[in-house]
Amino acid sequence: MLLKVVRSETGGKVRIPGSKSHTIRALFLAGLADGESEIINPLISNDALSAVEVCQAFGAKIQFDKDRFIVRGFNGLPQTPLDVINVGNSGTTLRFAVMTAALGEGHTVFTGDDQIRRRPVGPLLDAINNLGGQAFSTRGNGMAPVIVGGRAKGGFTSLNAVTSQFLSSLLLNCPLLEMDTEIKPTRLNEVPYVEMTLWWLDKQNIQYRNEDFKSILIKGGQKYRPFKTIIPGDFSSATFFMVLAAISGGEFVLENLDLRDPQGDKQVLSVLEQMGAEIGVDSGLIKIKGAGLKGGEFDLNSIPDSLPALAVAGCFATGETRLVNVPQARLKETDRIRVMCAELRKLGADVTELPDGLIIKQSKLSGAPVNGYNDHRVVMALAIAGLSIPGETVIDTAEAANVTFPEFFDLIKACGGELQLRD
16 A cells, blocks of 8 residues: 655644553453453554454453453463464564463464564573473574464573563563563663563562562462553554654644653653653643754664654754664564665665664655555654655555554544555
């Protein structure tokens, strides 16, 4: 699907949909619990539906009723799926599910789309084997397809958490193992996402000891209780409207965001404020207006998903913007460092690729055909660029936005954005 975008005067009030990260964590916890849980205002997107299908394959009973998922869990004992599990494009679902599979007696086969089959999972498979499970990649390359069998027992494992999802997977599932588990991260990126997982464990009164992420000890033999929760808005999705406001000079008011929530991408507000955007919080609403941006150096290790949008912001900022310490951005749906460098250059940007980030200089952009690489965040980042520059920007694989933000194009139109989708 192609997306055509032209420069538009944008602004207005936007209600941000539910958090993908919270929705998927809630689905897995509800599936692992004994009893019926309610997940209210979840994100309904391709990634979230992949998580639903995986939990159902493990034996959870899930129905959607008006504005909520109602989940009856399998009490920590997943059944052996009847067929191969295809997680689609959801890396979070794959990483969480492989450890859940190790709680069961049989073997589970996981695969996904072509992007998933290029994304690493090897360090997590090694950890499962260290904890008494059985896990391997069918191609021997540490990527899907993978086969996982149980039952894992617990014990000790080191973990190269190049993505936080590896550690979150263990944290969610290890409380249900027979023995205590000690995890020693040898590397840990994206700490706020792990803190979000621990936030969920705290709500469940799960016993663990975290020694500043150098070592984490999780008590075995625990259980999850059914729960009822409201999913907060997604700061990762809100990033695109934050940046659009900052580069366009329009004013946006964002609803359904809670600054007390543990989501790491709320740090984008601080980055944009340092760049010169006007940001205010009033009665739970976040107001953002562009006011002439300036460059700076920003460490994105905790917020890698913000790189595509902030790379666009850098093109509109005076001086030089350096987005650094985010090598894991190369391991997402695409190599987002390489991709954003290449596509912004097509629009006229002065961008230099670093091993762990980007250097962007203020640039005079104009519309051009660009490639979205079937990566939802790349598509949305290029769309907000196109809304703020002369000429027509045409982005392919625009349907990828449905992975995390199906409402994105409708919300852009409601805010004055001129865009057209066509096959």
